[in-house]
Amino acid sequence: MAGLYRRGDVWWVRFRRNGTHVRKSAKTTRKAEAQAYLERLLAEQAGRARGDAPRHRFEEAVERYFQETRVRPKTLSSYRSNSRTLAPTFNLLHLDEITRRVIAEFVTARKRAGVTDTTIRRDLAFLSVICSACGRWGWLDTNPVTAFGKRGLREARPRTRFLTQAEFDRLLAVASPSLRPAIILAVETGMRREELFGLTTTAIDLNRREVHLERTKTGAPRRVPLSDNAIKTIKGLLDEPGRPRSSYLLCKVDGSRYCDMKKGFGGACRRAKVTNMRWHDLRHTFASWYVQRGGDLYRLSRILGHSGLQMTARYGHLRVEDLHEEIGRVAQNRPQERLIRSTEKAGNDHPPEAHERQNTQ
Structure with a gap:
């Protein structure tokens, strides 16, 4: 029979699936949230029994991704940090419930908490990685992160500190x-x-x-x-x-x-x-x-x-002298610049007495 029980301060759920006892942590200290979690699990189980297409939650996708992915240790560490940040908002949501509105609310909450735009962008990048993986697995039709506009999240200027x-x-x-x-x-x-x-x-x-x-x-x-x-x-x-x-x-x-x-x-x-x-x-x-x-x-x-x-x-700004040289080269080839140079040359070709006659007139 389905029900709830506690281990320490955390609530767990128990139910039967195909005659087998299943126990899962609800990952919450609140009984009401654990009850809602159990009801979702039972509803999904009933849907599968009716032949409905299975729906997957974000936490399932994250768990599968970490089991299957092969990335560098440093990247994996960053991804795990991102997953912990996303968990409170997304973990219990079905993938088709992750919409632009949900993402926007997440971004707003992070901004109010004083988190930088760069950090928020990294969290959304990991969310996009998970959604893209779900697309490959057939769990999700479209990636909601790509539809979310990031114009309000400024990118940090790339660091170019170097030694003198x-x-x-x-x-x-x-x-x-x-x-x-x-x-x-x-x-x-x-x-x-x-x-x-x-x-x-x-x-x-x-x-x-x-x-x-x-x-x-x-x-x-x-x-x-x-x-x-x-x-x-x-x-x-x-x-x-x-x-x-x-x-x-x-x-x-x-x-x-x-x-x-x-x-x-x-x-x-x-x-x-x-x-x-x-x-x-x-x-x-x-x-x-x-x-x-x-x-x-x-x-x-x-x-x-x-x-x-x-x-x-990013290193192009260090070649300012090249820009000056290029401006000079382009200017020499402009028709107006050639006209000025030819006029100056013609003036220099006049003999001194011609200049004197022009000045006396």
Whole structure:
């Protein structure tokens, strides 16, 4: 027989399905909510018995997605955080009950709670991921998130903090022997943190002066060219006396790889008086210096492994001198500009006495 019971402060429901006893947590401390949850479960069960098309709740979709998905650990951690945020509003809703109105009410509540637009966008992005998966499973016909306008949610400006040469020099001066080569390689190659710390010696081709990355954020392998400083640093690591046997270029004394150097990097930044600096900003430093020295944005996009030029375009503001040169080039080709130049040239071609006659008239 169907009913409710408590485990601690949380209410649970029990009922029979095809002769089997089923017990599920209602995930609430309120009896009325647990009763409503039980009634929904019983109604769904009755509908299936009549041959009705099954309806699925959002929490079912999230549970299945996490069972089947294969994403990076960092992404998975972010998704789980998003799911906890969405749970109070969406978990007990059937997928076809998630409408633009429901999403709008969620956004309004988050804004009133002081949550930033960027964070709300990330929550909606995860909601969209789940709805898209439901579409593939045949649980949902359309994605309600795509129909929801996000114009009221401003996108954060992309971060482009990078080191000046003076900051870089100060940072190297105080960095530990294990941290210093990592900083140099990050700035000289523009590799992402995981790409750098997961770099194996077999992926390095010193003869071709490049690194071959098989596992990247976008999933597409790419080759990263090596500068003279990068090659010098790599050789120094490989030829270091007492280097442990390890397949990783950057390794600990026991040969294992680094996951990151967050603590050491933060301490070095404090000692060097370098503020507002994250490890990923070393990648921004590579890109910014590349552009400032005349590098092409398309080639930079390929080196960084961006999926398109949109991400790389953030560094375009560093090439102001190119804009001045382009304005000058275009101006020279305008008909009015050519007329002015020809008039000036004609004036300069008059002999001095002609100018004197014109002035006396």
